[in-house]
Amino acid sequence: MAEIVAGIGISHVPALGPAVEAAARGTDTNPGMKAFTEVGEWLADTRPDVVVMVYNDHGASFSFDLVPTFAIGAAEFYRPADEGFGRPPIAEYPGAADLSWHIVDQVVNDGFDLTVCQSLDVDHGFSTPMKVLFGAPANWPVKVIPLAVNVVQQPTPTARRCYDLGQAIGRAIASYPDDVRVAVVGTGGMSHQLQGERAGHINPDFDRQFLREIVEDPGNLASLSNPEYIHLAGSEGAELVMWLIMRGAMDEDVKQALSGYVVPVANTAAGVVAMQNLA
Structure with missing residues (x-):
């Protein structure tokens, strides 16, 4: 039977990749970067076969004219997206x-209507965590x-809806008959806002x-409304609801394996947490 062997929450700001490389070289000595440099080795030790990557598209495959609430890839391969500078x-x-x-x-039988993509390009929301976790092989x-x-x-979607979807995905993976080791990664955040009067907003206490609480009390995080997330974490910090799908x-x-937090990476607070099921 399939098994979820790892859950990871991680920011996907593009500046995170160079920051992790600098930390690995020893040129960035911020102690908060230690977990970012270790999470890939930790994940390798769990030996996943498949990574379910929960991310948001930034206009690479979807536009404001067509934005599905939840869209899942069902393709044999996915190409890195051209985000304006070539592929x-x-x-x-x-x-x-x-x-x-x-x-x-x-x-779908569990009550969640997903958009199914048999062709999908993935942008930095997907590729940045993959680079942090696996390098550039x-x-x-x-x-x-x-x-x-x-x-x-x-x-x-609300935080509660995302959390409930994650539970449905967990049940689906558990019912898959093949022996597959799965890691689920929720990306985005932490607190940041890129525009408006609160541009530059960062909230370390909430982060x-x-x-x-993503480890100890996810139900409390799922109870927060979307306006509360925007107030606490900024308009872009509201991406944190994607971590709740993972959780x-x-x-x-669950048992926490590592956690790290740095502020700022560019104009964004960045966090990482890794966990495993106790059972």
Whole structure:
């Protein structure tokens, strides 16, 4: 049977990749970067076969004219998106199409209507965490399932809806008959706002609370409304609801393996947390 062997929440700001490289070289001595440099090795030790990556598209594959609430990839491969500077020199990501279709079938029957993408380019919301976790290999060591979430145009899904979707995905993975080791990664955040009167908003107190409660009390985070997330974490910090899809897929009781927080990375607070099921 399939098994979720790791859950990771991680920011996807593009500046995070160079910051992690600098920390690995020893030129960035911020102690908060230590967890970012260690999370890839930790994940490798869990030996996942598939990574379910929960991220948001930034206009690469979807536009404001067509923004699905939840869209899942069900393709044999995914290309890195051209975000205005040409397609980056990143290897195509191999898909886990059979598991994707199983998740679709189970989750739709569970009451969640997913947009199914049999062709999908993935942008930095997807590629930045992959680089932090796996570097830039010629061939990726895992297959992937992208799950894009609308956190850019109202109405966006609530934290509770995201948490409930994660639980449905967890049940779907557990019912997959093949022996597959799955890591679920929720991306985005932490607190930041890129425009308006509150441009530059960062809330370290809330970010650290979120890092603690995503492990210990995700139900409280799921109870916060979208306006509360925007007030606390900024308009773009509201991306944190995607971490709740990851957490919902995990068991109620988990063990934290590592956690880290840095502020700022560019104009964004960045966090990482890794956990495993206790059972």
